[in-house]
Amino acid sequence: MTEPMGLRERKKARLRETIAATAIRMFLESGFDQVSITDIARAAEVSRRTLFAYFPTKEDLVLQRFADHEDEAARTVRARRGDQLPLDALRDAQLSALRGRDPNSGLNDDPEIMAFLQLIRGTETLAARLRQYTSRGVDTLAEALRENGFDPLTARLTAAQVIVVQHELAFINHECLAAGESAADRYPEAVRATDHAFDLLRDGLGSLGGDRT
Numbered sequence: 001m002t003e004p005m006g007l008r009e010r011k012k013a014r015l016r017e018t019i020a021a022t023a024i025r026m027f028l029e030s031g032f033d034q035v036s037i038t039d040i041a042r043a044a045e046v047s048r049r050t051l052f053a054y055f056p057t058k059e060d061l062v063l064q065r066f067a068d069h070e071d072e073a074a075r076t077v078r079a080r081r082g083d084q085l086p087l088d089a090l091r092d093a094q095l096s097a098l099r100g101r102d103p104n105s106g107l108n109d110d111p112e113i114m115a116f117l118q119l120i121r122g123t124e125t126l127a128a129r130l131r132q133y134t135s136r137g138v139d140t141l142a143e144a145l146r147e148n149g150f151d152p153l154t155a156r157l158t159a160a161q162v163i164v165v166q167h168e169l170a171f172i173n174h175e176c177l178a179a180g181e182s183a184a185d186r187y188p189e190a191v192r193a194t195d196h197a198f199d200l201l202r203d204g205l206g207s208l209g210g211d212r213t
Contacts, residue, residue: 015046015050015054016054016064018044019040019044019046019051019054019055019061020055020061020062020064020065022040022043022044023035023040023044023055023061023062024061024062024116024119026039026040026043027061027062027119028112028115028116028119032058032062032119032123032125032126033123037051037052037058040061059125059126059129062116062119062120062126063120063126063129063130063133066104066130066133067133069104069133069137070133070134070136070137070140071136071137071140071141072093072104072137073090073093073137073140073141073144073159073162073163073166074137074140074141074143074144075144076089076090076093077089077090077141077144077145077148078144078147086144086145086148087158087162087198087201087202090162090198091194091195091198094166094169094194094198095191095194095195098187098190098191098194101183103116103117104170105169105170105173105190106169106170106171106172106173106174106177106190107173107177107183107186107187107190108177108183109177109182109183114174114177114178117174118178121174134163134164134167137159137163138156138159138160138163139159141158141159141162141163142155142156142158142159142160143155145158145159158201161201162201165197165198165201168197169190169193169194169197172193173186173190176189
């Protein structure tokens with residue numbers, strides 16, 4: 001008898017998560033480069049063929065957790081209130097992520113999450129692949145902005161600036177926590193930094209003034 005599609009998909013999702021969780025645990029214990037695909041398949045009790053069916057590359061075993069977030073900014077723009085400007089919606093989403101200690105905001109000092117982020121930042125191939133996710137985030141946000149009346153050039157330039165700002169804010173938060181600051185202590189400054197960043201995006205760098213001689 002054929003399994004119902006819903007049950008089959010849930011089983012596949014559970015197996016996918018089991019494989020990824022096993023791989024991440026092993027990477028954290030021994031290092032990304034020291035663990036082989038064969039080691040992971042054996043520990044997860046699947047064949048190499050099954051593993052590659054879910055994760056085409058070794059890097060995907062780690063970075064699949066970011067895949068659902070690469071179009072998050074675009075989804076924020078599309079789901080915003082009708083009277084809300086796209087940039088305001090993105091600011092609100094960033095502040096909400098800080099309040100919720102979303103790992104993607106960099107403001108989460110759970111030891112496992114800290115170790116996971118450090119694994120990515122300290123592994124060249126993972127850091128390089130993560131930049132690809134950032135690039136796709138620019139693509140999807142630019143598309144959402146075009147749908148909301150931005151001309152193509154403005155949409156692309158705005159999207160690039162927003163995604164880079166989000167990335168840098170998360171990086172700053174993570175670096176502060178890695179240096180020993182708690183998420184609770186960092187939170188007020190993280191909010192201030194977010195507001196400052198989005199004010200710059202809204203007003204432009206011309207508002208900073210500076211020496212023009």
